[in-house]
Amino acid sequence: MTDVQTTEVDPPWEGLTGADLHAACMRAARAGDRQAMDRLVHELTPLVWHVARANGLDRLTAEDVVQTVWLALFSQLDKLRDPKALAAWLITTTRREAQHPFGRRAQPVPLTDELAESMESTHPAPEEEAVRADRDRRVWRAFLRLPHRCQQLLRLTVLAGRAEYQLVAEALRMPRGSVGPTRGRCLESMRDLLAQEGGSR
Amino acid sequence: MNDLGTPGEMTSPGDEALLADIGRFMDELDPPPGDLVQRVQFALALENLDVEVARWERMDATAGVRGSDTGTITFTVSDLTVMINLTKIGKKHRIDG
Numbered sequence: 001m002t003d004v005q006t007t008e009v010d011p012p013w014e015g016l017t018g019a020d021l022h023a024a025c026m027r028a029a030r031a032g033d034r035q036a037m038d039r040l041v042h043e044l045t046p047l048v049w050h051v052a053r054a055n056g057l058d059r060l061t062a063e064d065v066v067q068t069v070w071l072a073l074f075s076q077l078d079k080l081r082d083p084k085a086l087a088a089w090l091i092t093t094t095r096r097e098a099q100h101p102f103g104r105r106a107q108p109v110p111l112t113d114e115l116a117e118s119m120e121s122t123h124p125a126p127e128e129e130a131v132r133a134d135r136d137r138r139v140w141r142a143f144l145r146l147p148h149r150c151q152q153l154l155r156l157t158v159l160a161g162r163a164e165y166q167l168v169a170e171a172l173r174m175p176r177g178s179v180g181p182t183r184g185r186c187l188e189s190m191r192d193l194l195a196q197e198g199g200s201r
Numbered sequence: 202m203n204d205l206g207t208p209g210e211m212t213s214p215g216d217e218a219l220l221a222d223i224g225r226f227m228d229e230l231d232p233p234p235g236d237l238v239q240r241v242q243f244a245l246a247l248e249n250l251d252v253e254v255a256r257w258e259r260m261d262a263t264a265g266v267r268g269s270d271t272g273t274i275t276f277t278v279s280d281l282t283v284m285i286n287l288t289k290i291g292k293k294h295r296i297d298g
Contacts, residue, residue: 001243034249049233063237070241074248139214139222140230158224187216195213 011035019084026083041070044087048094049160051172054155055098056148065097072097090173142193150186158185 013024013036021043028036048069052062073080080089111129135146160172214222221278275284 019267034246038242039246042238045238045241046233049237050227050231053227053231059231060236063234063240066233066237067241067244070245074245104257136222136226139219140226143223143226154220154223155227158220158227161220162224184216187219190219191213 011039013039014069019087022086023083026077026080026086032078037074040086044090045070047087048090050155050159051091051094052098053157054152055095056152057098065094067099069093091171138194138197142190142197145193146186146190150182150189153183154186 005139011033012028013021022040025040025043026038029040045066048066049062050066053059057065069090071085073090080086087185146154154173272287273284274287275282283298285296288295288297
């Protein structure tokens with residue numbers, strides 16, 4: 001016999017957001033609350049995913065890494081001293097995993113045009129959207145032609161700028177120093193590529 | 202020459218505009234697979250099972266059967282308790298539970 005029914009009382013993390021939510025779920029998860037763990041996974045998988053992708057992993061490998069990172073968290077739930085630092089821990093662990101995931105990939109698979117195809121199919125273009133879709137296609141293609149390091153830096157920049165990740169912006173940033181100028185150069189080359197795209201079709 | 206409406210805006214958008222575009226593409230074109238969350242949750246549930254089984258084995262090892270001919274071992278996993286009796290008969294053990 002299985003006990004499907006669990007208590008219907010609002011969980012203690014109800015209504016919380018951000019780091020407070022993470023901390024409350026971590027505490028409950030440590031006490032063995034599976035719902036709490038599920039909630040964390042639901043809440044933070046997009047972050048782990050985008051960090052994995054921003055570190056140059058293809059989609060399949062990124063999926064593996066996301067799973068690995070969560071299992072790693074689960075296996076050392078008690079060791080993570082500061083539950084509020086969870087998101088930062090996830091980011092750091094994801095990046096480490098992305099650099100040598102299980103040692104079974106020789107080197108990071110670069111982001112390629114794999115997604116360029118999906119642009120056509122996911123954007124059926126009714127009249128006035130056609131122009132926008134066309135512009136999007138060009139911008140996306142320009143992005144994909146950037147050096148991989150640029151793509152990664154720009155993805156991370158976007159993530160760090162998101163309101164919901166404000167607290168972990170520090171952990172998301174590339175090593176200090178050359179970031180600003182490098183980012184500027186990346187955006188500049190993207191504009192150049194875009195200009196070429198604009199004239200080509 | 203082509204007849205794009207606003208070539209200037211098209212070819213040299215500002216930094217913020219480009220980053221906003223990239224952010225949109227990340228969500229629209231490169232979201233996590235729809236079932237990834239469920240798969241992770243399932244993997245964690247399985248892992249959880251392993252932990253429970255491991256707890257059994259650990260208790261087995263530490264509780265052990267002491268030198269005497271009979272012993273009782275109690276296994277506990279979540280709200281289920283199993284008690285078994287071991288009785289030594291010659292070279293074998295009889296197990297009642």
